[in-house]
Amino acid sequence: NVSVVLFTSDLRLHDHPPLRAALDGSRQVVPMFVRDRAVAAAGFAVPNRLAFLADCLRDLDSGLRERGGRLVVRSGDVVEEVCKVAAEAEADEVHLAADAGAYAQRREERLRRALEAAGVRLHVHETVTTAVDPGRVTPASSDHFSVFTPYFGHWSRQRLRDALTAPQTVRVPDGIGSEEPPSRAGLSGLSPELATGGETEGRARLTAWLRSGIEAYEDRHDDLAGDATSRLSPHLHFGTLSPVELVHRARRAGGPGAEAFVRQLAWRDFNRQVLAVRPAAASVDYRARHDSWRSAPDEVEAWREGRTGYPVVDAAMRQLRHEGWMHNRGRLLTASFLTKTLYVDWRVGARHFLDLLVDGDVANNQLNWQWVAGTGTDTRPNRVLNPVTQAKRYDPEGEYVRRWVPELADVAGPAVHEPWKLPGLDRAALDYPEPIVELAEGRERFLRGRKS
Numbered sequence: 001n002v003s004v005v006l007f008t009s010d011l012r013l014h015d016h017p018p019l020r021a022a023l024d025g026s027r028q029v030v031p032m033f034v035r036d037r038a039v040a041a042a043g044f045a046v047p048n049r050l051a052f053l054a055d056c057l058r059d060l061d062s063g064l065r066e067r068g069g070r071l072v073v074r075s076g077d078v079v080e081e082v083c084k085v086a087a088e089a090e091a092d093e094v095h096l097a098a099d100a101g102a103y104a105q106r107r108e109e110r111l112r113r114a115l116e117a118a119g120v121r122l123h124v125h126e127t128v129t130t131a132v133d134p135g136r137v138t139p140a141s142s143d144h145f146s147v148f149t150p151y152f153g154h155w156s157r158q159r160l161r162d163a164l165t166a167p168q169t170v171r172v173p174d175g176i177g178s179e180e181p182p183s184r185a186g187l188s189g190l191s192p193e194l195a196t197g198g199e200t201e202g203r204a205r206l207t208a209w210l211r212s213g214i215e216a217y218e219d220r221h222d223d224l225a226g227d228a229t230s231r232l233s234p235h236l237h238f239g240t241l242s243p244v245e246l247v248h249r250a251r252r253a254g255g256p257g258a259e260a261f262v263r264q265l266a267w268r269d270f271n272r273q274v275l276a277v278r279p280a281a282a283s284v285d286y287r288a289r290h291d292s293w294r295s296a297p298d299e300v301e302a303w304r305e306g307r308t309g310y311p312v313v314d315a316a317m318r319q320l321r322h323e324g325w326m327h328n329r330g331r332l333l334t335a336s337f338l339t340k341t342l343y344v345d346w347r348v349g350a351r352h353f354l355d356l357l358v359d360g361d362v363a364n365n366q367l368n369w370q371w372v373a374g375t376g377t378d379t380r381p382n383r384v385l386n387p388v389t390q391a392k393r394y395d396p397e398g399e400y401v402r403r404w405v406p407e408l409a410d411v412a413g414p415a416v417h418e419p420w421k422l423p424g425l426d427r428a429a430l431d432y433p434e435p436i437v438e439l440a441e442g443r444e445r446f447l448r449g450r451k452s
């Protein structure tokens with residue numbers, strides 16, 4: 001008998017329960033990926049993520065070839081393509097990872113109906129894209145946790161399944177048509193320093209992180225210039241690394257750094273469990289605050305381009321464009337600047353992030369934006385981050401700012417965070433804008449708007 005394994009956000013061979021189940025139960029397996037036209041139509045297929053995805057698919061294909069198999073790549077409607085491949089291969093089962101996103105839920109439902117009509121069984125496997133599945137831990141009085149800390153308490157007590165090794169051999173039937181896996185060549189508009197995708201790269205990064213990064217994570221994760229976070233987020237988004245395996249390996253590493261890191265992985269699961277039961281939170285306020293957001297196209301443009309006149313905000317926005325990634329502290333303070341200081345709708349910022357982030361992810365991006373905007377799960381929804389205070393705390397020497405804002409490269413030390421305070425001639429020599437907004441004014445406008 002033959003099984004099809006549909007890869008989606010789980011582009012790896014290690015710790016892959018659907019692939020393992022298919023191999024255990026079948027003589028031959030068809031590992032397949034569909035370049036889904038609905039994802040492109042929804043505006044989600046942006047150059048940075050397409051490039052990372054191409055790396056992932058090529059790496060998955062070569063990993064399968066080393067084991068005697070190959071990846072079957074198709075384009076079009078995902079349900080139609082899976083049904084076609086199942087028919088060509090005369091498969092009796094299709095295996096798929098569970099995914100709580102609204103689109104993935106619809107995809108699963110459509111797939112189930114179409115396969116049932118064709119007499120093919122669909123197996124949906126849990127704990128592939130999250131460490132703890134959405135819905136596994138719920139409070140007594142509600143269908144999900146709306147506050148992270150109690151969620152984390154329950155999450156931490158869950159027993160995780162063991163991580164699986166990669167298969168030795170994968171036998172794929174002959175004669176199943178496939179496209180070449182896509183490549184980066186021909187993609188334009190990529191960030192110049194975009195990370196490389198693929199399981200091989202992800203595993204190398206993870207090993208290096210466990211050896212020499214995780215230990216200092218608790219102390220250094222907020223240090224903007226130190227860049228001391230794992231940068232594993234795109235690998236988690238595309239599933240080249242398994243969250244279950246990551247939690248196990250981090251816990252084995254042990255220590256306060258590992259504990260703090262595991263806590264961040266739980267945030268990822270937390271956001272997914274919110275979105276699983278409140279799918280509308282991808283675009284609608286999770287907690288309505290009746291904000292009267294401003295439309296301020298020129299200020300939004302200055303924010304997008306990194307010329308707000310607040311050096312740390314501009315540095316982070318330029319990092320985003322240059323790398324397709326931004327440090328978490330940068331994400332927090334740039335999002336606060338847009339939604340509170342400029343009082344612009346969080347959806348405007350979330351869209352810009354999704355256009356560029358290589359780890360851009362509906363659950364993590366939209367719910368973190370809502371968290372910062374105070375329409376989400378933050379228990380202090382009206383706090384406003386002051387970018388100057390933040391800069392002095394998290395970039396005390398100004399190195400991060402000088403790295404990303406070359407116009408300020410000659411301003412030494414923390415003075416770089418407040419160029420408006422430089423002596424007249426020094427200030428005049430800088431080709432750098434004046435602040436587009438007064439911080440106190442922005443803060444009051446936000447608090448007034450929120451009350452009214």
Ligand code: FAD
Pocket residue numbers: 221229230231232233234236237261264265267268271326327328329331332335353357359360361362364365366368369372
């Ligand atoms: P590390 O600090 O090494 O953390 C390890 C992993 O934990 C991350 O890879 C990520 O999977 C998870 N994680 C860490 N922080 C969070 C968090 N706050 N929420 C959920 N998961 C987290 N993360 C995304 O993966 N995709 C997004 O689109 C995204 N958009 C964001 C938008 C805003 C406005 C904010 C404030 C945060 C956003 N984050 C997003 C969360 C966080 O900033 C990134 O996950 C993190 O910066 C990635 O870098 P890292 O892998 O080095 O993280």
